[in-house]
Amino acid sequence: MIAALPMYDRPETAEANNRFWEAVRDHLGFGPSRLTRGRDVWDIWQDPDLVIAQTCGLPYRSKLHGRVKLVGTPDYRLYGCQPGYYNSVIVAHRSRAGEPITEFDGAKMAFNDPLSQSGWAAPYQHFQDNGLRIGELRETGSHVDSGRSVADGFTDFAALDSLSWEMIRRYEEYAADLIEVERTTPTPALPFITALKRDPMPLSNAMSRAIFDLSPADRDALHLHDIVDIRQTAYLAVPIPPAP
Incomplete structure (x- = not known):
């Protein structure tokens, strides 16, 4: 069996994630x-022995929909x-403080992954809605590296x-x-998923109870407050952007 919480797992949160999973497993x-x-996260997400993992909205609606079950959405x-x-928070170098979004028409953008809702789909839609263009692209592999690229x-x-x-x-x-x-x-936050063969309800209940059991320090580190039920239709209603 497999459990993974890769999306916000970094050195400062790893132990809190470990304790969260231990509490989920206990319940x-x-x-x-x-x-x-x-x-590889795609191997994890599609593993038939998956118990729980967290994915992103764009991979879910574009490729995982119908191959996994939704468990719940973190609040x-x-x-x-x-x-x-x-x-998504659109960030720029501090030297550009006070400049409106229109000043970034055609500007060079760092993005973490072509199948990232927050790093690609959301800014693409935001620029489209404002009649703006995204210029040259630089793929970085992570939000941390995208921020560093701008800094x-x-x-x-x-x-x-x-x-x-x-974080x-x-x-x-x-x-x-x-x-900023x-x-x-x-848009709906990064959902927890499980393999098609599993009943998601016990998983959702266990996660909710585990969040209640977290220490204040671990809850603060993970920013976890609850598991909410956001329907599949809400995820699928978000537009899928063209590939970068």
């Missing part, structure tokens, strides 16, 4: 003894978002998952060189 009554790390209580939703002057802006941005501001020194330009329209 569930089964599952692997430890989280899987270092394995991170993010600024400007209803429970279970998140958005170091290699790119003009990036769109960062709002929870990743909270970057907390843990990365380069965050002092970035400013705008935030995108909220």
Whole structure:
């Protein structure tokens, strides 16, 4: 069996994620003894022995829909978002403080992954809605590296998952060189999924109870407050952008 929480797993949150999974497993009554790390996420998400994992909205609606079951959506209580939703924070170098989004028409963008809702789909839609173009693209592999690319002057802006941005501001020194330009329209947050053969209800219940059991420090580290039920139709209603 496999359990993985890769989306917000970083050195500062790893132990809190371990304790969260241990609590989930205790309430569930089964599952692997430890989280899987270092394995390709697509292999994890599609493994028939998957117990629980977290994916992103764009991979779910574009490729995983129909191949996995939704378990629930985390509520991170993010600024400007209803429970279970998140958005992207468009960041630029601090030297551009006060510039409106229109000044970034045709500008060079750092993005983490072509199948990232927050790093690609959300900013693409935001620029489209504002009649703006995204210029040259630089793929970085992670939100942390996208932010660093902007701070170091290699790119003009990036769109960062709002929870990743909270963690970057907390843990990365380069965050002092970035400013927020705008935030995108909220969409359903990164869902927890399980294999098709599993009943998601016991998993959702176990996760909710595990969140209640977290220490204040672990809850703060993970920003986890609840598991909410966001229907599949809400995920599938979000537009799929063209590939970068």
